[in-house]
Each structure stands twice: as C-alpha cells, then as structure tokens.
Amino acid sequence: MDDHPASRTASSSTAPVSPAPQVSVWARGLDGIAYGGDYNPEQWPEEVWAEDVRLMREAGVTFATVGVFSWVLVEPEEGVFDFTWLDRLVDLLHTSGIRVVLGTPTAVPPAWFYRAHPEARVVTRDGVTLGFGSRGMVAPSAPAYRAAAVRVATALAERYGAHPALALWHVHNEYGVPVAEDYSEHALHAFRDWLRARYGTLDELNTRWGTAFWGQRYGDWDEVGLPAAAASVLNPAERLDFSRFSDDQLRACFVAERDAIRAHSGVPVTTNFMAFACESTDLWKWGREVDVVSNDHYLDAADPRNQVTLAQAADLTRSVAQGAPWFLMEHSTSAVNWQPRNVAKQPGELRRNSLQHVARGADAVGFFQWRASRSGAEKFHSAMLPHAGTGSRVWREVVAFGADLGRLAEVQGARVHARVAVLWDQESAWAQGLEWRPSVDVDARERTAAWYRALWDDQVTIDFAHPSAELSRYALVVAPASYLLTADDAANLSRYVAGGGILVVSYFAGIVDQDDTVHAGGYGAPLREALGLTVEEFAPLRAGDAVRVAWHGHGAPTDGGIRHELVADTWTDHLALDGAEVVATYADGPVAGGPAVTRHAHGRGYGWYVSTRLDDDGLRAVLAAAYRDAGLAPREPGVGRDVEIVVRRGGEHDYTFVLNHGAEPASVAATGDELLAGTPVDGWLKVPAGEVAVVRSTR
Ligand code: GAL
Numbered sequence: 001m002d003d004h005p006a007s008r009t010a011s012s013s014t015a016p017v018s019p020a021p022q023v024s025v026w027a028r029g030l031d032g033i034a035y036g037g038d039y040n041p042e043q044w045p046e047e048v049w050a051e052d053v054r055l056m057r058e059a060g061v062t063f064a065t066v067g068v069f070s071w072v073l074v075e076p077e078e079g080v081f082d083f084t085w086l087d088r089l090v091d092l093l094h095t096s097g098i099r100v101v102l103g104t105p106t107a108v109p110p111a112w113f114y115r116a117h118p119e120a121r122v123v124t125r126d127g128v129t130l131g132f133g134s135r136g137m138v139a140p141s142a143p144a145y146r147a148a149a150v151r152v153a154t155a156l157a158e159r160y161g162a163h164p165a166l167a168l169w170h171v172h173n174e175y176g177v178p179v180a181e182d183y184s185e186h187a188l189h190a191f192r193d194w195l196r197a198r199y200g201t202l203d204e205l206n207t208r209w210g211t212a213f214w215g216q217r218y219g220d221w222d223e224v225g226l227p228a229a230a231a232s233v234l235n236p237a238e239r240l241d242f243s244r245f246s247d248d249q250l251r252a253c254f255v256a257e258r259d260a261i262r263a264h265s266g267v268p269v270t271t272n273f274m275a276f277a278c279e280s281t282d283l284w285k286w287g288r289e290v291d292v293v294s295n296d297h298y299l300d301a302a303d304p305r306n307q308v309t310l311a312q313a314a315d316l317t318r319s320v321a322q323g324a325p326w327f328l329m330e331h332s333t334s335a336v337n338w339q340p341r342n343v344a345k346q347p348g349e350l351r352r353n354s355l356q357h358v359a360r361g362a363d364a365v366g367f368f369q370w371r372a373s374r375s376g377a378e379k380f381h382s383a384m385l386p387h388a389g390t391g392s393r394v395w396r397e398v399v400a401f402g403a404d405l406g407r408l409a410e411v412q413g414a415r416v417h418a419r420v421a422v423l424w425d426q427e428s429a430w431a432q433g434l435e436w437r438p439s440v441d442v443d444a445r446e447r448t449a450a451w452y453r454a455l456w457d458d459q460v461t462i463d464f465a466h467p468s469a470e471l472s473r474y475a476l477v478v479a480p481a482s483y484l485l486t487a488d489d490a491a492n493l494s495r496y497v498a499g500g501g502i503l504v505v506s507y508f509a510g511i512v513d514q515d516d517t518v519h520a521g522g523y524g525a526p527l528r529e530a531l532g533l534t535v536e537e538f539a540p541l542r543a544g545d546a547v548r549v550a551w552h553g554h555g556a557p558t559d560g561g562i563r564h565e566l567v568a569d570t571w572t573d574h575l576a577l578d579g580a581e582v583v584a585t586y587a588d589g590p591v592a593g594g595p596a597v598t599r600h601a602h603g604r605g606y607g608w609y610v611s612t613r614l615d616d617d618g619l620r621a622v623l624a625a626a627y628r629d630a631g632l633a634p635r636e637p638g639v640g641r642d643v644e645i646v647v648r649r650g651g652e653h654d655y656t657f658v659l660n661h662g663a664e665p666a667s668v669a670a671t672g673d674e675l676l677a678g679t680p681v682d683g684w685l686k687v688p689a690g691e692v693a694v695v696r697s698t699r
Contacts, residue, residue, distance in 0.1 A: 032409030060402025161265025180280030414650030498603025532600030
C-alpha cells in the first residue's frame with residue numbers, strides 16, 4: 001500500500017486503556033444493514049442529482065455521505081457561509097428517503113485559509129513546508145486551523161443538527177493520513193506544553209527519557225526540540241512521545257469539532273478510521289471518543305489472500321467498538337487508483353468483501369464513492385456508478401448487493417462472540433518500529449498479521465485486545481508483538497494465566513516499559529511469572545538464514561498436516577528457564593540444542609513462549625497445542641482453509657456467515673434458513689466457490 005496516504009507513519013498519550021462503558025449508539029434512522037457511500041455531487045451540474053437519487057433508490061442505497069470535502073463551498077470566504085447548495089442536496093436526499101451522513105470538511109481547508117494563514121501549513125520531518133493543492137496538509141496544532149475547523153463545524157451543526165435526514169456526523173476524513181506528524185513552530189510549542197503536562201518537571205523528563213546517555217540532558221524547557229532530522233539516531237523515548245503527542249493533537253482536533261457539534265445536535269458523531277492501515281492513530285484511544293466506530297478498508301491488490309487482512313481490520317474495528325456494531329464507511333466496488341497495480345475485483349468479490357465486514361460486525365456498508373469522478377486525482381478509482389454507467393457489471397453487482405443487504409436486515413445489532421483474543425498495542429508497535437533494534441527484521445505488524453493469519457486458517461474468530469484489557473472471558477490470548485509492556489499490563493497477563501487462561505507470547509516481548517527503558521531483571525522480566533523464563537541474550541539471525549525446530553514435548557503435533565520439525569528464521573533467544581517446560585528445541589542455528597518453544601504452568605493456566613519466527617505451519621502447530629490447553633476445538637472438520645465461518649448472535653438466533661474464498665465448492669454442517677437465497681438448510685450447506693451463505697439458526 002506504499003502510495004496510499006495511509007502508509008505514512010507517525011503518532012498518542014499514555015493514559016491506561018480500559019474499555020469505555022459499552023453504550024450502543026447507532027446512526028439515526030438507519031434500520032437493517034445500511035447501504036451507501038460517499039457522495040460528492042459538487043462535481044456535477046445539479047441536473048445529475050435527480051438521476052443519482054433515482055439510481056440510489058434502484059440500488060437500495062439508504063445513506064449518502066456528503067460534504068466531506070466541501071469546505072470552500074459552504075464557507076467561500078473566511079467567516080462567510082453559504083448553505084444554499086447543501087440545503088438543496090440534503091433536502092433532495094431527505095425527500096428521496098436517503099439518510100444523510102454529514103461530513104465536516106476539515107481535511108481540506110480552502111485556498112483562502114492557506115493564503116491567510118501560511119504558518120498553519122504542515123512542516124515535514126525534513127523541514128519541507130507542504131503547499132496547497134492536495135489534502136490533509138494542515139498543522140493540527142495551529143490555532144488558526146483549530147479555530148477555523150470549529151467555526152465551520154459549529155456552522156454546520158447549527159444549520160443541520162436537527163435536520164430529520166441526518167443520521168450521523170462524519171468529522172474530518174481519516175485522521176492521520178496523508179500527514180500524521182508536523183514539525184512546525186506550532187507543533188514545537190504544543191509539544192513542549194504536552195511534555196510539561198506529562199512530566200511536570202524537566203528533571204522527570206530527563207530521567208524518563210534517559211538523557212544521561214549521550215549527554216542529552218536538558219537544562220531548560222526551551223532547549224527541548226522536535227525529533228526532526230538529526231545526524232544519527234534520536235532519543236527513542238522522545239520519538240515515542242512524539243508519536244503519542246502527534247496522535248493526541250489529531251484527537252484534540254476531533255474532540256474540538258465533536259464538542260462543537262454536540263452543542264447543537266444530538267445526532268451521533270463518528271470519524272472514519274483506517275484500522276491497521278493507518279499507523280499513526282492509537283485506535284484504543286480514539287474508540288473512546290466517537291459515538292459510533294467507523295472504518296475504511298481498501299484491499300492490498302498485491303496480496304493474493306487479502307481477505308485475511310480485510311478480516312483483521314474488521315476485527316480490530318469491532319474490538320475498538322467494544323463489540324458494538326460498527327460502520328464500514330468506505331471500501332471499493334472494484335479497483336482503487338493509488339496502488340502501483342490497481343487490480344479490478346473479480347465478479348462476486350464486491351459482495352464477498354462486503355459480507356466479510358458484515359459477518360465481523362458491520363451494520364453499514366459504504367463505498368468510496370457513489371459516482372465515478374471525471375476529473376481530479378481519483379478519476380480512475382472505481383465507484384458504485386462507474387464511468388461505464390448502468391450497463392456495467394459493477395453496477396449490476398451494486399444493485400444485486402443492495403437487495404442482498406435487504407435480506408439481512410434482521411442481522412442488525414447481532415454480535416460476534418470471540419473466545420480468543422490477540423493483543424494489539426499501537427504504542428508498542430511505535431516503540432518497536434524505531435531505529436537501532438536488535439534486528440530490522442523484527443516487525444510488530446508482520447508478526448501480528450502472521451498469528452492472525454494462522455488463527456484465520458484455523459477458522460478461529462478473534463477479538464483484538466489491549467494488554468490492559470480484562471481478558472478473563474477469553475480461553476486463549478495470543479501476544480504476537482508485546483515489545484513495550486508496562487509492569488501493570490504484564491501483571492494483568494500474569495493474572496489472566498493464573499486464573500486459568502492460556503497465553504501464547506511471541507519473542508521480543510516484555511522488553512521495555514512506557515519510556516522505552518529496559519525492564520529491570522532482564523529481558524521479559526515482567527512476564528517471568530507467567531512464562532517461567534527470562535531471555536538471557538537475543539540471538540537474531542542473518543538475512544536469509546533459517547533454523548530448524550524439533551518439537552518433542554507437550555502437545556507434539558499429531559495432525560498429519562503439521563510437521564514435527566518446524567522451520568523458522570529472523571530470531572532466536574538464549575533463554576534462562578525458571579520453571580518452564582521445553583516443548584521444542586533448536587536443531588541448529590546459534591542456539592542449537594537450546595529451548596525454542598516452552599510452556600509454563602502458572603496458577604490454573606499455562607503461558608507459552610515462542611522464541612523464534614516460525615512459519616505459518618509452525619504457528620499453527622503451536623496453536624494446535626494451545627487450543628488443547630484451552631479446551632478449544634477450532635476447525636470445522638473437512639472444511640478448507642479458504643472457507644471463512646463467522647457467527648453473529650442476536651436474540652435467540654445465530655447468523656452463521658460462510659464465505660467461500662476458494663476455487664472449490666464447500667460443504668458445511670448447518671441447519672436453519674439461508675437468508676440470501678431464502679432456502680431452508682437441513683444438516684448440510686453447500687457453498688459454491690466464491691459464494692456466500694448466511695444461515696439463521698435458533699440457539
Ligand atoms: C480513502 C479516502 C477517500 C478516497 C479513498 C480512495 O482513504 O477517505 O476520500 O480517497 O481513500 O480509495
């Protein structure tokens with residue numbers, strides 16, 4: 001996804017993350033599974049609008065997201081508002097029975113704003129000031145921007161806050177992309193204030209940042225700068241704080257707009273996230289600030305199994321929503337236009353992708369965008385109504401899918417229940433991603449995706465959880481990337497295991513605290529109780545080198561498909577065992593003969609440790625043993641790995657989504673009513689290649 005704005009890295013605060021109270025708020029007046037997309041009609045003469053609305057109705061569209069980039073239209077001059085255009089649009093949608101998701105247009109300030117406030121432009125890490133002509137290039141800490149954003153949000157809220165068509169407020173667009181970090185003067189002052197609030201005294205900052213090393217001690221707050229381009233590696237604690245700060249600045253912009261809206265409107269507020277795709281937002285913190293969680297997801301066309309990463313993003317979104325229904329704000333009907341090779345979706349893929357999101361908790365399916373643009377940067381992006389018009393395959397699929405969603409109306413509000421959690425901590429990923437780590441090949445996102453994929457292949461539905469979360473409802477917790485783990489969070493994991501939980505920890509875990517300072521007592525010391533070991537020394541491998549791992553202890557894989565000798569690369573550890581049982585040993589490599597995989601009884605549960613980068617089969621071997629410990633029987637016998645099965649529960653019904661991503665027909669045991677075709681299922685459900693079935697059964 002290298003060219004998409006989301007691929008930039010950056011930025012949040014360290015308040016403990018515990019679940020917000022679960023209040024299920026939903027977009028007003030959207031019944032059933034909502035269907036629609038971004039609608040940018042400012043691109044066409046108004047005659048086209050009537051046709052748009054007629055076709056929306058034909059497709060079963062129930063909402064349109066408008067105004068996301070329309071700042072200059074509603075405020076053509078500073079402080080001068082003109083709502084005539086938007087009034088006509090909102091009224092037209094209303095009289096046509098289409099609900100409105102109303103954007104605040106603050107991702108693209110008008111040209112007049114940049115002329116009046118040139119100092120509010122983003123400065124990059126290299127010191128380049130970004131100019132007008134794109135989007136997302138305004139400094140979040142700039143007072144002029146904040147004031148202008150709140151002013152336009154207030155004006156919109158006063159005008160439309162009680163409009164009967166209004167379903168949801170959509171603040172800004174994808175905070176954190178394309179620019180997450182800003183190195184302007186505004187950012188510098190805001191960063192110093194942020195640090196003062198966090199540390200209180202300069203002494204505390206010096207201690208926590210470890211400035212005694214390399215003579216970095218600060219004697220005055222005015223000496224503290226931004227972590228911009230430097231001769232060599234910057235202080236990692238400073239870098240980590242700057243990521244937190246940058247995320248906090250963006251969130252403060254959101255909160256300011258949200259509160260301005262709330263002063264005039266009771267309609268719920270969201271902003272569209274980019275779960276996993278945007279590396280600069282700590283969604284656990286953002287999730288607490290929105291009324292409804294929404295997400296955008298675009299497939300990585302280069303990934304032949306991108307259904308797995310789609311599911312991963314959907315699961316994180318639902319988890320950030322604390323299990324409540326969420327809103328898929330954007331995805332694409334077919335190709336995007338910003339990847340190197342923009343592969344068109346195959347027939348049926350639009351439906352399959354969309355229903356994956358619904359299976360994983362989405363109660364709204366939106367696309368970018370309704371009608372394909374003829375001009376501008378995104379004219380080669382697919383749309384619900386493509387350039388080829390209503391004679392096209394994409395249009396036929398859009399209309400057919402609208403009818404599908406109509407058949408799934410009763411699924412609205414039903415929830416996904418997972419027995420397995422995967423830990424995800426954005427702060428840890430930021431810290432781990434900094435320079436001068438033991439190996440450039442150790443990558444938090446890569447390991448998270450790998451363990452997720454292994455679970456997906458086993459048809460295990462998971463929630464993501466922050467390491468501070470209450471975990472006792474999960475039979476199994478996997479920690480793929482817990483480099484930064486506070487002592488409190490590690491104690492939480494130990495409690496989980498002591499209470500009967502099964503914890504699987506991947507290498508390079510429990511290494512540093514919130515300040516990127518190595519824990520006292522050795523690598524992994526805070527996890528010693530749960531895992532029965534610490535790490536004496538890291539033993540990373542050279543690029544291209546592999547090691548063999550022989551499994552001989554507890555839970556030796558018995559499944560014919562899984563090898564007893566596993567293959568790994570990238571990383572090994574010299575372990576100092578403190579009670580852990582060795583279940584697999586290095587057959588070669590720098591730690592030949594030493595423990596590779598261990599299991600430790602702690603209280604009523606077990607802590608597993610995997611000290612190397614196993615391939616997918618290896619991860620599944622570990623999981624197979626951990627499932628046994630956890631009393632889980634994950635896989636439907638005889639069902640291939642390309643068949644995705646997810647259950648949503650509502651009232652006394654289970655809605656089982658079966659999505660066949662493979663090239664062969666699948667058969668799954670099921671009894672009930674298949675809702676998409678409207679046929680009864682008696683014991684056995686056949687799902688042709690590429691198709692989807694949704695079976696309602698009574699519990
Ligand atoms: C999203 C963005 C949309 C559009 C889309 C194209 O990230 O919110 O405005 O640019 O990408 O895929």
